[in-house]
Amino acid sequence: MDLKPTTPEPLILQVLGRKVTPRPPVWFMRQAGRYLPEYRALREKAGDFMSMCFNPEMAAEITLQPMRRFPFDVAILFADILLIPQALGQAVWFEAGEGPRLGPLPSIESLRAHLDSAEQHLAPIGETVRRVRAELEPERGLIGFAGGPWTVATYMIEGRSSDRVAARTYAFKEPEALDALLDVLVESTARYLIMQAKAGAQVLKLFESWAENLPEDVFERIVIGPHRRVIELVRAAGITVPFIGFPRGGGALVEGYVERTGVDGVALDVQAPADLGRRLQKKVAIQGVLDPLLLRAGGSALDRRVDQLLEQWSDGPYIFNLGHGIILDTPIAHVEQVLARVTGYSRP
Numbered sequence: 001m002d003l004k005p006t007t008p009e010p011l012i013l014q015v016l017g018r019k020v021t022p023r024p025p026v027w028f029m030r031q032a033g034r035y036l037p038e039y040r041a042l043r044e045k046a047g048d049f050m051s052m053c054f055n056p057e058m059a060a061e062i063t064l065q066p067m068r069r070f071p072f073d074v075a076i077l078f079a080d081i082l083l084i085p086q087a088l089g090q091a092v093w094f095e096a097g098e099g100p101r102l103g104p105l106p107s108i109e110s111l112r113a114h115l116d117s118a119e120q121h122l123a124p125i126g127e128t129v130r131r132v133r134a135e136l137e138p139e140r141g142l143i144g145f146a147g148g149p150w151t152v153a154t155y156m157i158e159g160r161s162s163d164r165v166a167a168r169t170y171a172f173k174e175p176e177a178l179d180a181l182l183d184v185l186v187e188s189t190a191r192y193l194i195m196q197a198k199a200g201a202q203v204l205k206l207f208e209s210w211a212e213n214l215p216e217d218v219f220e221r222i223v224i225g226p227h228r229r230v231i232e233l234v235r236a237a238g239i240t241v242p243f244i245g246f247p248r249g250g251g252a253l254v255e256g257y258v259e260r261t262g263v264d265g266v267a268l269d270v271q272a273p274a275d276l277g278r279r280l281q282k283k284v285a286i287q288g289v290l291d292p293l294l295l296r297a298g299g300s301a302l303d304r305r306v307d308q309l310l311e312q313w314s315d316g317p318y319i320f321n322l323g324h325g326i327i328l329d330t331p332i333a334h335v336e337q338v339l340a341r342v343t344g345y346s347r348p
């Protein structure tokens, strides 16, 4: 007799495999974080943000907090894109109320010399993934992630959150030095993602949050090329889990990104037009694009936009999400309002 598996495949894996599901899976970027009182309580106890990321027990707990409170279909590993620069030997810390700070950019030789020790340094993140996967219900998916090499490089070059003028100038003035830095980040990111997949991450996401304001040829060189190489290295290690790319602000360049990187899904930002999404759905799954400010604002305008997104995209492979991270002072009731609408939806 043919025994069928009794556990349903997580909706997000069905969608990334281009299956049509009765409703889209839903999760929110930054769903674990400061808008949740239980996160703020833990954060106060832990004190320092980086040590929270490297403490598997705490990071697993934070990953699971929104999963206990809300009917999200997908969990995302609690970590940060700036763990890699630290693992490669650049100082990284968070100033209270201000955001990340990084020490001087180490030489390329020094960064390269840290590639092996970086894997050891990041091993606790693998342990977080194992703990979350062990606790999460089998029908809920788990996403692992890393920063896009260019976005991580902008922080390494600028030393903090910025308008990225210095980093973009560097891309023109020191193209070879930037390419060498991106190469080290590609290698380190691929190893980190391979480790996460082996630990139980079922989807891998590349957050290229600062893909905006780049000319076409530069976008090709510093966004598309490095993403393609990360994915090729991960595939060469025998890892088959789907990739979602998030080239935020990529605008009209997103179609080329989808064609040439090898992603299985693309996360779109708040500006993405309905017809762009439909065109992309012929090739990959799409994710997005609810404006986090509309989520924060709430009301009937929020309901109308949720309905519009469901109507325009849910007959193709679609993952319901925000177009960027949830904002700190978003009312929890608004998150509940959206989740009720999406999980209660049924494709006509």
Ligand code: 1CP
Pocket (backbone or CB within 6 Å): 028, 029, 030, 031, 032, 033, 034, 043, 049, 076, 077, 078, 079, 080, 081, 082, 098, 099, 100, 145, 160, 161, 162, 207, 209, 324, 325
């Ligand atoms: O408690 C605190 O003060 C820390 C706030 C916080 C949180 C909750 C930071 C600091 N990082 C995170 C977690 C985080 N970061 C996740 C966890 C999973 C989830 O989504 O729930 C993820 C995926 C990230 C990724 C990340 N970190 C990005 C890419 C996504 C994005 O939002 O654009 C970026 C740019 C960072 C850098 C970073 N980390 C934290 C801050 C304040 C910043 C700077 C952001 C900026 O420059 O605007």
